[in-house]
Amino acid sequence: MALTITDECINCDVCEPECPNNAISQGDEIYVIDPAKCTECVGHYDESQCVAVCPVDCIVVDPANTESKEQLHDKFLRLTATPA
Amino acid sequence: MSNLSTASLLTKKDFESNQDVRWCPGCGDYAVLAQIQKLMPQLGIPRENFAFISGIGCSSRFPYYMETYGMHGIHGRAPAIASGLKLARPELSVWVVTGDGDALAIGGNHFIHAMRRNVDLKIVLLNNRIYGLTKGQYSPTSELGMKTKTTPLGNIDRPFSPVALALGAGATFVARTVDSDQAHMAGVLKRAAEHRGSAFVEIFQNCIVFNDGAYDAITDKSVRDDARLLLEHGKPLVFGKNKDKGIRLRGLEPEVVAIGEHAASEADLVMHDESAEHSGLAFFLSQFDAPNFPVPLGVFRAVRQPTYEEMNIQLHADAEARKGRGTLDALFNSGDTWTIK
Numbered sequence: 052m053a054l055t056i057t058d059e060c061i062n063c064d065v066c067e068p069e070c071p072n073n074a075i076s077q078g079d080e081i082y083v084i085d086p087a088k089c090t091e092c093v094g095h096y097d098e099s100q101c102v103a104v105c106p107v108d109c110i111v112v113d114p115a116n117t118e119s120k121e122q123l124h125d126k127f128l129r130l131t132a133t134p135a
Numbered sequence: 136m137s138n139l140s141t142a143s144l145l146t147k148k149d150f151e152s153n154q155d156v157r158w159c160p161g162c163g164d165y166a167v168l169a170q171i172q173k174l175m176p177q178l179g180i181p182r183e184n185f186a187f188i189s190g191i192g193c194s195s196r197f198p199y200y201m202e203t204y205g206m207h208g209i210h211g212r213a214p215a216i217a218s219g220l221k222l223a224r225p226e227l228s229v230w231v232v233t234g235d236g237d238a239l240a241i242g243g244n245h246f247i248h249a250m251r252r253n254v255d256l257k258i259v260l261l262n263n264r265i266y267g268l269t270k271g272q273y274s275p276t277s278e279l280g281m282k283t284k285t286t287p288l289g290n291i292d293r294p295f296s297p298v299a300l301a302l303g304a305g306a307t308f309v310a311r312t313v314d315s316d317q318a319h320m321a322g323v324l325k326r327a328a329e330h331r332g333s334a335f336v337e338i339f340q341n342c343i344v345f346n347d348g349a350y351d352a353i354t355d356k357s358v359r360d361d362a363r364l365l366l367e368h369g370k371p372l373v374f375g376k377n378k379d380k381g382i383r384l385r386g387l388e389p390e391v392v393a394i395g396e397h398a399a400s401e402a403d404l405v406m407h408d409e410s411a412e413h414s415g416l417a418f419f420l421s422q423f424d425a426p427n428f429p430v431p432l433g434v435f436r437a438v439r440q441p442t443y444e445e446m447n448i449q450l451h452a453d454a455e456a457r458k459g460r461g462t463l464d465a466l467f468n469s470g471d472t473w474t475i476k
Contacts, residue, residue, distance in 0.1 A: 059315070107315045
């Protein structure tokens with residue numbers, strides 16, 4: 052499952068540099084996660100880095116983008132594949 | 136700054152400068168910046184009529200990030216610079232962004248006198264209870280017993296309540312909010328912006344590096360409802376997850392009571408009245424603190440009184456009506472004059 056940032060985000064910029072997939076960016080109102088790039092850190096770390104650092108605990112699993120660990124791992128492989 | 140702006144067409148983006156925001160990742164200051172940038176276009180004021188004045192500290196980097204006029208002033212003196220600006224250009228919306236060190240330590244004098252005079256300034260104090268920019272020394276709002284780099288055995292200086300200080304200095308608008316509650320902060324800042332006269336807003340702001348967790352008791356979702364009291368004008372002082380606790384007065388002593396059967400009814404509770412001319416209720420609320428009382432958030436006081444610049448303009452108009460416009464030369468050669476031979 053990809054992660055999403057709720058409207059409790061305080062725009063503090065702590066999560067963006069932590070993301071190994073560069074999936075987080077500053078949106079119009081709050082920071083946003085690109086579900087196509089978020090692997091919940093599967094493939095990179097044991098725990099989701101943004102969730103670990105968020106000071107207000109506003110990053111949660113996105114119910115609209117549910118994926119299994121295997122699917123996330125596939126996404127990780129796809130994102131990190133070097134073009135042939 | 137580009138062309139003069141039309142207030143009605145502005146958006147949040149118009150108030151974001153091209154400077155990289157240099158606060159620590161995770162800092163509560165970002166939340167305040169975002170809310171103020173969001174608020175500006177809602178006020179119907181042209182962008183060139185805003186000025187943000189600051190002193191020294193993390194909070195005081197604020198003017199760099201606002202695409203408005205502004206000045207990063209000298210330590211603690213932002214209210215003095217802002218007062219002068221407001222007197223010279225009363226049509227401007229003048230904001231002071233300060234911190235617990237800048238406003239309450241070195242700037243304590245300027246801070247109280249700006250409010251005593253009721254200069255129409257919006258004074259936003261980001262209170263993190265620590266000196267962040269200088270890396271972790273205790274501040275005038277650090278709690279008793281707190282261990283910091285300069286209080287290794289624990290702090291024995293009793294902390295200021297910025298709200299009580301503002302009320303004591305006669306501020307006509309006094310409010311408090313918290314960095315992690317965006318909706319509440321937006322509401323309080325809007326009220327402050329619309330107030331005529333000195334508007335003081337204390338924002339509880341978490342310093343993630345040097346004083347992390349300072350406000351956990353009132354921001355943590357599992358406990359905050361029982362630890363904070365949301366002030367609403369004209370409503371009884373009620374709090375708690377189930378809205379089952381209230382504040383009652385026994386003589387001049389406040390007490391927390393349970394509401395419901397075999398307990399107090401809402402009619403027994405203190406009603407919040409932010410417009411009371413007498414600041415007694417607001418002051419009494421400013422004394423509430425953990426663990427015995429919930430921490431109040433919201434507007435403590437909002438009363439309309441003549442502002443300093445209004446009185447100053449009137450003073451000049453009256454003098455001019457009485458004596459005519461006058462000239463500098465006439466002034467120099469009036470009163471006691473001496474000829475040195």
